[in-house]
Amino acid sequence: MSPELGRFALALACVFALAQAILPMQGARRRDRRLMALAPGLALGQLIALVASFLCLVNAAVTNDFSVANILENSSVTKPLLYKITGVWGNHEGSILLWALILGICGAAVAAFGRNLPSALRARVIGVLGGVAAGFELFCLTTSDPFDRVWPAPLDGQGMNPLLQDPGLAFHPPILYTGYVGFAVPFAFAIAALMEGRVDAAWGRWVRPWAVAAWCFLTCGIALGSWWSYYVLGWGGYWFWDPVENASLIPWLSGTALMHSAIVVEKREALKIWTVLLAIGTFSFSLSGTFLVRSGILNSVHAFAQDPARGIFILALLGLVIGGSLTLFAWRAPSLTTGGLFAPVSREGSLVLNNILLCSICAVVLTGTMYPPFMSLLFGKTISVGKPFFDAATIPLAIPLFIFMGFGPMLPWKRAQLWPVLRRLWVAALATLAAFAVTVIGLSGVLPILCATMAVWIIGSSLTDISNRLALFRVSLSQSIQRAKSLPRSAFGAALAHIGVGVSVLGLAVMSQAQHKIVEVHVGQKEDLAGYEWTLTDVRTVPGPNYMAMVATIEIRHNGHLMTVMHPSKRSFNSQNQTTTEVSIHTNGLSDLYGVIGDKHGPDSNPTYVLRLHYNPLAPWMWFGALIMAMGGALSLSDRRMRVGAPRRAPAPDVVAAE
Amino acid sequence: MKALFHGKQMFRLKTGLLLVCLSAPVMAWAVDDPSEMLPDPKQERQAEAIGAQLRCLVCQNESIEDSSAGLARDLRKVVREHVARGESSQQVIDWMVARYGNFIRLSPPVTIATLLLWGMPVLALLIGIVSAVMIFRRRTATPEPLSEAERARLRELGDGR
C-alpha cells in the first residue's frame, strides 16, 4: 500500500478510462458488439484501480506517512483517526482523487444498473463518462499529484485546520461531490443521445433516476454545508451568497429544472431539446463552478491550492468538455424530432413555467457571482455583489415559482382548465389566507411575510394533491388505502419533495426574525433574551486530545423552569496556534437557542466573559426541509417504475409524436 | 467544500492580515465586545442594517457585521459613531464609498456598467417567456385533449390524469 502503488493505480485507472472512452465508442459507431461489450468491464476495472489508489492515500494518512507531501501538509500524529481518514479529501489533491473516484463509481453504476439499456446507448454513455474521468485522472497525475514525496520525511505533519475537524464538514465533501459528479450521468446520456440522434420517452425515463439521485445528494450536500456554517462559524449565519456557495447553488437550480423537464420528455415526449441542453448545462455548471472556485478568480485566499498552472489545465479541460458538448448539441439538436403538442395551460405548460423561473433564478445567481471578476477585467473597476443584491433579485422570482408549485402538479396533461383545479384547492387557499393574516401580525418585513405565506400554500396544496389522488373523505378509508397502494411512489415522492421546499421556505422566512444579544457577564449573572433567562453558572478549563478548551455552563430557564444546560466552549489548538469556538445549540424542533462563549476579560480573580446568545425561530426547519426534499427524491427513486433501466424502447420512432 | 473557504479565515494574503488571523483567534465573531453596541436600540438596529450593506473589505463576501477582521471592527465603530451623530444611513454609506469605492457596497449601485446585473432577473424571465410564446405560436394546431392511446400510455407510466 505504498504511495507509489497508489500513483501506479491512478495511472492504471487513467489507462482504463482512456480505453473506456475510445473502444466502446468505436464499437457503437461501427456496431461492433465485441467492442461495445468491453464497456462494463473497463468501467469496473477503472473503479477497482481508483479504489486501490484511494485506499493507498487513506493508508498513508492513517499510518502517518509524512514523506507524502499531501499528508505532511494536512495531517499530524495527534489528529484523531476519523479526521485522518476524512482529511484525505480535505485538501486539493485528495479532493480531486475523490472526485475521480465518484466518477468511477458512476461509470460502474451505469454498467451495473444499465443492463436493459440498448447496448449502443450504454456503450456511449459509459464511453463519455470514461472520457471525463480520464481528464480528471490526467489532471491529478500531472498537476495535482496526491502521492508526491518529500525527502527527508519530517517526524510530524503540519496539522489540519481545526475548523475542518468536524464531523459535519468531514462528510460534506463526499456528499456534495456525489451531487456534482452525479450530474455527469445525465450529461453522458445527453451526449450519447445527441450522437445517436435520438431522444425519446425511453431516454427521458432512463435519465430521470440519475438526475433525481444526483439532485438528492446535491440537496443534502448544500444543506449540510449550510448547517456546518451555522453551527461552526458561530454567529448564527447559514448562507452568505459567497461565490463558493453559489457555485453549488447554480447546478442545483439547473438540476432541479432538469429533473422536472425530464418528466415531460418521459411522459409526453416534449421539451426534448431543452432537456438535453439542461443536462449539458447542469454538469457544465458543476464542473466550472468547482474549478473556478479553485482557480482563485472567485476567492481570494483559501485552503485549496491556487496554482495558475492548474487553472490553465482545468480551463482546457472545461473547454474540451463544455465546448465539445455544446458544439455537438448545436449540430445535432436541430435534427431531433419535435415532440408532442400541448396547450399553454396544461401540466407541460406549468413545467415549462417552472423551468423558466428556475433558470431565471439560476441566471441571476450566475450573473451575480461572475459579475465582479468580469467588471474588473473589462472596466478595471471592482464591485461586490452580496446578500442584499441576491435577496432582492432572487426572491421576487422565487415567489411566482412557489405559487405555480401549488397547482402545477394538479393540472392535467396536454390541455387543461385552470378553474376546476383551483376550485379543488380551496382548503389550501383558505389555509394560505389564514397564514397570511398570522404572518402579517407575527413577522416583520414584506419578503418574510410573503415567503412564509407561500410556504403554507406549497405545503397545503401538496397535501391537497395527495388527498385528492387518494380521494380522502370522499370514499371510505379502506378504499383510500387501496388507492394509496396503487398510486406510484413517485407521486408521493414529488409531493413530499414539494412539502420539503415549503418547510425550508417557512424556516428561512421565520429565521429572518432571529434575535441575538452580546453581553459581558460575571459567573452567576442572568440575561434575558426572547423570553428565556440565560445564566452563566460556570467556566472551566478542560483538556482535549489536541487542544485545551474553555467550557462554559449556561443554564436556560423559561418561566422559572430549567429548560436546558448548554456548554459552549472555546478550543485552543496546540499544533496550529488557532482557536475555534464550539457553539452550543439547544433545539426543540421549533426554535434553536444558540450560545457562544467569547473572550475572557478582567483579572483572574474576578473575570468577565463575553457571551453571544441567539434565539433562532424555526432554524432547524431550513435543513429539515432539505432533508424532506431529498427523502422525496429517494422515495421517487424507490418506485418500481422509476427504477433504472426498467423500460424498453419503442421500436418505431413513436406513436405519440406521430400525431 | 464550500465551507472550507468560508468566513473567518479568509483574508487577503497580500495584506499580511493573514498573519494576524492565523495567530490571533480566528474564530472570534462579529460584534465581539458589548461596549461596541450603541445604547439606543433603534440606533443600534440602524447601525446593524448599515453594516449588513457594507462588505468586510478583506473577507469573502461577508458584511462588516459578520466579520471578525480588525478592519471590519474599525469600520463598525465608524458606522456607530456616525449613526450616534444622527446621520442617515445613506450618508454613512456615501462616506464609506468615498473612501473605498463601490467595492464596499454588497449591493452595487445601478449604473450603466451594472445594468446587466440588475436587469438580469427581468431579462432572463423575458427571454424565457418570449421563446416559450414563440414556440407555442409556431405550432398552428390547437392540441386535442389526450387521445385514448396517450391516456393509456400515461396510465402505464403511473400518471393517469
Place this chain on the structure above:
Amino acid sequence: MSSEQTPPDDQNVVTRRRLLLGVPLLGGAGICGVAFWKMLAGMQTGSFNPHDINAPVTGRPVPDFTLPDQTPGTGFATADLKALTRPVLINFFASWCIPCIAEMEALLTLQKQLPIWGVAYKDKPENAAGLLKHAGNPYARIGSDREGRVAIDWGVSGVPESFLIAPGGMIVWHSAAGLDSPEVRDSLKNALKAVGG
C-alpha cells in the same frame, strides 16, 4: 430520428436552427472561456487581480489628518503634505506584517531618489521602532496610526499600501501591493515622471 432521414427541403431550416442554437451558446461559452483565460494569465503576471479594492483615492487631495510621532521619526499632518514642493511617497506599514518587512529592502533603495514618509498602522510604537532599528529606517518622517482610523480616511484596507503625493498635496498614485514587486516599482516610476519628480 437521425439527420440522414431529413428531407432536403428541410436542410435550410436545420442549418438555420444550428446557427440559432450554436452561435449564442458557443459564443457565450467562448467569450467566458477567453475571459477566464485572460484572468488566469493576468493573475500569473500580476496585471490582473480580481480582489483589488481599487479605493478611489488617486486624483484627490490628501484627507484631513494629524499623526503623532513614531520613534525614530516625527509625525505629520495634512498641512505638511500640502506645503511640499517635491513629490513624496506615503507608506503604511506594520511590524506584524510580513509583506511589509519584505518590502523594507526596496524602500531603503527607493528613499535615495524619493523621500518616503511612513505610517505605522495599528502597531505598538515599541514594535514599530524595533522593526526600523532592525531592518533599517527608510522613512524621512514617521507618524503613528495606533487605532487605524487615519488609514480608513486614506482608503487603506491592509498593509503595506503606498501613495504618491504630488507637490501641493494631491494623491497621484496608489498601490495596495508591496514595492518589492518590480511591476509596482515600474508603475511608481511612471507616475513619478508624470509629476516631474
